[in-house]
Amino acid sequence: MNTQNIKTAASESSERWGEGQEIRGVSPALAERLKYLKIWREERMLACEREELLFGTLINMADDVCRTVTNWSVPRPVMPLSSVQAWAEARKIALSLYGELGQAAWSYAVDYLKTELSAGYAMFKADIA
Structure with a gap:
């Protein structure tokens, strides 16, 4: 195994969606x-x-993150990695650029997302049962 390939792969994957990068x-x-x-x-x-x-x-x-869910049949709905990365990037932006307002908005949005994901799972279970 060539260690240079590992170093290259690791640096490429970390650069894919960092600041200023597209996801x-x-x-x-x-x-x-x-x-x-x-x-x-x-x-x-x-x-x-x-x-x-x-x-x-x-x-x-x-809401957009919820629309990307590919499997509602599990308590933690499955979604693409890109959606999780976008959500993480939104957190970083809100907290770093907006201060206390960003913290309040982020906390509210996280609670909202948790509720929406829980409701989506519950609706999926109700349709099957």
């Missing part, structure tokens, strides 16, 4: 929302408008 296979909706999260921080607007856009975008992202 391979991410849905267009998630990619667009990530772009807006970054852009809105720099736009001139009222604080209440920024708050509304941040909360709304994160909630819409949670």
Whole structure:
């Protein structure tokens, strides 16, 4: 086994979706929302408008993540890695660019996503039973 191949593969995989990188296979909706999260921080607007856009975008992202679920039959629904990566990137953006507002919005969005995933699983089980 060639150790140089391992080093190359490791560096390539870590560079695929880092800051400024695109996430391979991410849905267009998630990619667009990530772009807006970054852009809105720099736009001139009222604080209440920024708050509304941040909360709304994160909630819409949670809905988009739910739309990518490929298997609702398990308590932890299965989804593409790209959706998980996009969600993680949204967290990083919200917490690093928006401070306390980002923390509040992120906490709210995480609770919302948990509820939506739990509800989706419950609906799937109810349809089968």
